[in-house]
Amino acid sequence: MKRREFLRILGIGGAGTGLGFVLGKVTQTPGAKLIPYLVPPEEIVPGVANWYASMCAECNSGCGIIVRVMEGRAKKIEGNPGHPVSKGGLCVRGQASVQRLYNPDRIKGPLKRRGQRGSGDYAEVTWDEAAAELAKNLSDLRKSGEAGKFYLLTSQLHGHLNQLAANFMSGYGSPNHIQYELFQNRNLLYANQASMGLNTIPHYNIEHTKYLLSFGADFGSTWLSPVNFSKGYGRMRQGEGARGKLVQVEPRISVTGANADEWVPARPGTEAILALGIAYAMVEKGYNRAGDASAWRAALSAYRPKEVAAITDVKEERIFEIAKEFAQTRPSLAIGGEGLSSYENGASGLVAVNVLNHLAGNLGVKGGVLPNPDDPLRAAVDMNKRITALASAAASSKVKALAIYNTNPVFTTPKAAKLEESLKNIPFIVSFSSFMDETTALADLILPANTPLEDWGDGFAEPAAGAPVYTIMQPAVSPVFDTKSLGDILLSLAKSMPGNMGPKLQAQSFAEYVRNGWKELYSKNRAMASGTADFDDFWDKTLQNGGWWSQEPSRRGLSVSTGAASANISNKPAKFDGDEKQFPLYLITYAHPMRLDGRGANLPWLQEIPDPMTSVVWGSWVEINPKTAESLGIKEGDTVSIESPSGRISAHAYLFPGIRPDTVALPLGQGQVYGRYAKDRGENPIGVLPLVENPKTGALALNSTRVKVSVASPTGRMVKMEGSTKELGRGIVKTVSPEEFSKMKKEA
Amino acid sequence: MKKLIVYALTGVISLAIGYWVQQQFFSDRAPVQPINFSHKIHAGVNKIPCQYCHIYAERSRVSGVPNVQRCMGCHKIIKTDSPEIQKVTAYWEKKEPIPWTKVHNLPDYVYFPHKRHVRAGVECTNCHGDVPNMDRITKVSSLQMGWCLTCHTQRNVKNGRDCWTCHK
Amino acid sequence: MAGIFDKVKDTLNSYRTPGYFKKLDHKWTMVVDLDMCNGCGACVAGCYAENNLPVVGKEDCGKSRAFSWLRIERYVDGEYPDVKVKFIPVMCQHCMKAPCEIGCPVYATYHNQDGLNVQVYNRCVGTFTCATYCTYDVRRFNWFSYKWPKPLDQQLNPDVTVREMGVMEKCTFCIQRITAAKDKAKDEGRGVKDGEVLPACCQSCPTNALVFGDLQDPESRVAKMVNNPRKYRLLEELNTDPSVIYLKRVMNDGKSEE
Structure with a gap:
């Protein structure tokens, strides 16, 4: 090397x-800051987690939860181990609700519409301005004597929030509080009321049953109270005594169906007839334990297994087999879920299930159907207050003001209901939604309400666990954005109304309202008072435990009379829209295990966690039997169009042998327009549904049309996480036969 | 061409060396704080125990910065004429926390519980140096993994050399 | 000089030998009863929440970059109408003779004295060797430094590192919960009790299909459950000696593919 x-x-x-060196100096990160508390909160130790007991509000089952909070931020939600409904477990949706709290798409403060309706052009306003605007509109309406033209549209409300809403509406002078959700238990409530005289949903004691006959009840993921039923399912399989058996009747295997010992793919719409055929078989063979055999034989004469077999596509021998096993295995239990109640005659199918339970002697016994105590705050649901009633009132300009909370009917009602067009007739719409959605987009004013983790509330578990379960909801964290509790909004609105709004709206805050309500319950219910010094002591314990519950079972006797049954059952299969030739396939739509009716679609975990049955992520699909697909020239992943007399959507084809060849199935919940995670995820299956509602209950029938499926021009791509659906001889999931298992159990 | 590569390499390497030297040996070990707080007066002269102010050290992974209320507990009466105390009072009256600058900063991937160390009888001065004689807090230990491990080895800590004892 | 080299070489080689850890403090074990598991996916959500797993989106999911440390595999056998569907939750099996440990060139994955197969993020240089050696496909690679849009980041668990680009990660049996339980036990001057440690998946399971405990404690639930005649381990013939024990599903077809 040269010197140079x-x-x-x-x-x-x-x-x-x-x-x-200079670079290092310049880019040196300024030291992190240490921000002390001004005044240290007593219960917070930085670095140590606090747990708050509350109630999950992702569905209506009312699971008790505990929320892990560190330095004022919610970290994780778990089931409350002491709670009789959740028993320490929690489903996917409940765990993801923390992403509802911290969702980046939340509405961050009150908004007032600036541009055209639906244009999404809103101006930020203060709470005072927004509240004044709302109060002005409502008081003007009341002054002009048109209070009855104010409608309140909410999801199913619970406990004291429901009571407060009722008090507000009666104080205001409007009878129109409509509670609407796509998966509401209207048919189930109706069927139990009509056949057993119950005002509440009973407890289905899956835990202790030894033979579970499920008609379309996906109780492991969506139906009624999935966590409670799953806890029961685990104990049923591997608890005390013999292993319980599960028989699932449904046209498409659901998550629960996947675990069944037997799958009975009855023809869609005929499950109720199958149930009655089984009932007839029981009576005919003299298996029935309850009820007068001859009277029932007469009542069920239209359901002889031979004819039922022809209608339902289930062999006669199999009907007798099921009848025998169902009657002779003690205890047994029949349940009817969304799969059954989503037909146009859904309520009668659920009555048929009650008939089965009655005949087998399953009513009121351990391992069967156990009655629940009545909800202390709520009377029977008014079946006439339905979403279509609102649509028609709005269409004929009988609605002057509408308030919406926590429900998205524009997304979940069929086009034929013309809800969106009708709502546009309403001069003033206010939404209390914390998220922009299809319905809230029509609002003139948005006052975002707290999410459940920031809010007070309570609920009386529905269904409870056969004994009273009162769950409290308390704020685990302070509001993340500039939002308020709906209860507080209503209370302060009531105060700003001119004239008398009644004595029941005097509380200063919703927290106080709930506490006063519990004080009243406490003074009336002696069981609550036992073991506590006074109400303050009781209240402290309630907040600590997450509620109050007892072991005291309801003692109401249950039975189904032939008269009540005959009045509600029918031997006609459920109606399906569309000509059989032109639209050869039945369409089944179902609540998705993660996204349910769509409420979970904007929570990223619920998009990213694969669907249990198909492993599809971030998308929508249609399930088709491989044989059907072959005959239509459809390959896995193809974009197909699904056309019914009511509309047409496209989706990716997922080939699944666990569905009847004459049926296709669509999961609900995708196809939303708003939300960074929810939008652009396929099309909304509601778009192909006709408007069919149960005349008695107002429940929308989701399985009510036939469709035709054909290959369409490809759009997007279906992403699924599964590699292969076959084990390919690797013995990954090993099994033993039930016989072998009982031998093993004897040896042990 | 070969020459150019050699030059470029030399440049890059030396740049990295310079950066490292600056970060390693010339970083600010005693940053100026928003209030000229003297540990010497509090912990040294007046012999206030550490945990009187750092109240969480025995209960949590963090020792805790004293809350402003704690400062005001004494300084409502004591030395109210000092300009530094008046700054504290100003923060208190504005209801604002004091934005202290962090001196002993551990990366996110380290699990360091003060609690375990305090309960094992490790003196605060072991890691934080002779605080009772410091006017302004100065970082005396490197807080690097080798330094941790030396102590863990000397004291024969159970599983003290396992990665997941301290990493998270 | 040569002596030091030999010593280093011997030490390194000892880490190459399966079962180099001699005496364990605990032997954490998970028992999965496939007859109770109903495939709902609650455990997966629990894992996402507890372990700061990033959400990667549709595109990256399509490239098999989804992060779930715990997945539920679903197998479908048969033709309509005799269709059998089976679920199995698969997480890191914490093999006692782990192929990944043999592969790593920088010893970023090793067995600790709790019988856990652990991954040291700070050591990992991202060679992907462990993931290719892994028999169960449970290792996940950080292709990017994922970001949480505000305020979703407020949910992040402070007990778990947010991993950065270029490192491998996998199920830890919720080691932070094990540490917390040990910490508490130490405060109270006792050993860790059975049932005190519950990984997020076991905690959330709505059917109680997942049970976790210390196999070395003869009184623990898992120690009793491993005597179950339905016991088997995943791909046991590969001799990886996994710490996750499955109990066979009771099913009508009976004949599993042996």
Whole structure:
């Protein structure tokens, strides 16, 4: 090396080092800050988690939860181990509700419409301005004597929030509080009321049953109270005594169906007839334990297994087999879920299930159907208050003001209901939604309400666990954005109304309202008072435990009379829209295990966690039997169009042998327009549904049309996480036969 | 061409060396704090125990910065004429916390519980240096993994050399 | 000089030998009863919440970059109408003779004295060797430094590192919960009790299909459950000696593919 070159390198080296030093100095990150508390909150120790007991509000089952909070932030939600409904477990949706709290798409403060309706052009306003605007509109309406033209549209409300809403509406002078959700238990409530005289949903004691006959009840993921039923399912399989058996009747295997010992793919719409055929078989063979055999034989004469077999596509021998096993295995239990109640005659199917339970002697016994105590705050649900009633009132301009909370009917009602067009007739719409959605987009004013983790509330578990379960909801964290509790909004609105709003709206805050309500319950219910010094002591314990519950079972006797049954059952299969030739396939739509009716679609975990049955992520699909697909020339992943007399959507084809060849199935919940995670995820299956509602209950029938499926021009791509659906001889999931298992159990 | 590569390499390497030297040996070990707080007066002269102010050290992974209320507990009466105390009072009256600058900063991937160390009888001065004689807090230990491990080895800590004892 | 080299070489080689850890403090074990598991996916959500797993989106899911440390595999056998569907939750099996440990060039994955197969993020240089050696496909690679849009980041668990680009990660049996339980036990001057440690998946399971405990404690639930005649381990013939024990599903077809 030459001297000159050496010096040059030395120079470069020196300059580089110097530059690096300067760079280091310049880019030096300023020291992190240590921000102390001004006044330390007593219960918070930084670095140590606090747990708050509350109630999950992702569905209506009312699971008790505990929320892990560190330095004022919610970290994780778990089931409350002491709670009789959740028993320490929690489903996917409940765990993801923390992403509802911290969702980046939340509405961050009150908004007032600036542009055209639906244009999404809103101006930020203060709470005072928004509240004044709302109060002005409502008081003007009341002054002009049109209070009855104010409608309140909410999801199913619970406990004291429901009571407060009722008090507000009666104080205001409007009878129109409509509670609407796509998966509401209207048919189930109706069927139990009509056949057993119950005002509440009974407890289905899956835990202790030894033979579970499920008609379309996906109780492991969506139906009624999935966590409670799953806890029961685990104990049924591997608890005390013999292993319980599960028989699932449904046209498409659901998550629960996947675990069944037997799958009975009855023809869609005929499950109720199958249930009655089984009932007839029981009576005919003299298996029935309750009820007068001859009277029932007469009542069920239209359901002889031979004819039922022809209608339902289930062999006669199998009907007798099921009848025998169902009657002779003690205790047994029949349940009817969304799969059954989503038909146009859904309520009668659920009555048929009650008939089965009655005949087998399952009513009121351990391992069967156990009655629940009445909800202390709520009377029977008014079946006439339905979403279509609102649509028609709005269409004929009988609605002057509408308030919406926590429900998205524009997304979940069929096009034929013309809800969106009708709502546009309403001069003033206010939404209390915390998220922009299809319905809230029509609002003139948005006052975002707290999410459940920031809010007070309570609920009386429905269905409870056969004994009273009162669950409290308390704020685990302070509001993340500039939002308020709906209870507080209503209370302060009541105060700003001119004239008398009644004595029941005097509380200063919703928290106080709930506490006063519990005080009243406490003074009336002696069981609550036992073991507590006074109400303050009781209240402390309630907040600590997450509620109050007792073991005291309801003692009401249950039975189904032939008269009540005959009045509600029918031997006609459920109606399906569309001509059989032109639209050859039945369409089944179902609540998705993660997204349910769509409420979970904007929570990223619920998009990213694969669907249990298909492993599809971030998308929508249609399930088709491989044989059907072959005959239609459809391959897995193809974009297909699904056309019914009511509309047409496209989806990706997922080939699944666990569905009847004459049926296709669509999961609900995708196809939303708003939300960064929810939008652009396929099309809304509601778009192909006709408007069919149960005339008695107002429940929308989701399985009510036939469709035709054909290959369409490809759009997007279906992403699924599964590699292969086959084990390919690797013995991954090993099994033993039930016989072998009982031998094992005897040896042990 | 070969020459150019050599020059470029030399440049890059020396740049990195310079950067590292600056970060390693010339970083600010005693940053100026928003209030000229003297540990010497509090912990040294007046012999206030550490945990009188750092109240969480025995209960949590963090020792806790004293809350402003704690400062005001004494300084409502004591030395109210000092300009530094008046700054504290100003923060208190504005209901604002004091934005202290962190001196002993551990990366996110380290699980360091003060609690375990305090309960094992490790003196605060072991890691934080002779605080009772410091006017302004100065970082005396490197807080690097080798430094941790030396102590863990000397004291024969159970599983003290396992990665997941301290990493998370 | 040569002595030091030999010593280093011997030490390194000892880490190459399966079962180099001699005496364990605990042997954490998970028992999965496939007859109780109904495939709902609650455990997966629990894992996402507890372990700061990033959400990667549709595109990256399509490239098999989804992060779930715990997945539920679903197998479908048969033709309509005799269709059998089976679920199995698969997480890191914490093999006692782990192929991944043999592969790693920087010893970023090793067995600790709790019988856990652990991954040291700070050591990992991202060679992907462990993931290719892994028999169960449970290792996940950080292709990017994922970001949480505000305020979703407020949910992040402070007990778990947010991993950065270029490192491998996998199920830890919720080691932070094990540490917390040990910490509490130490405060109270006792050993860890059975049932005190519950990984997020076991905690959330709505059917109680997942049970976790210390196999070395003869009184623990898992120690009793491993005597179940339905016991088997995943791909046991590969001799990886996994710490996750499955109990066979009771099913009508009976004949599993042996």
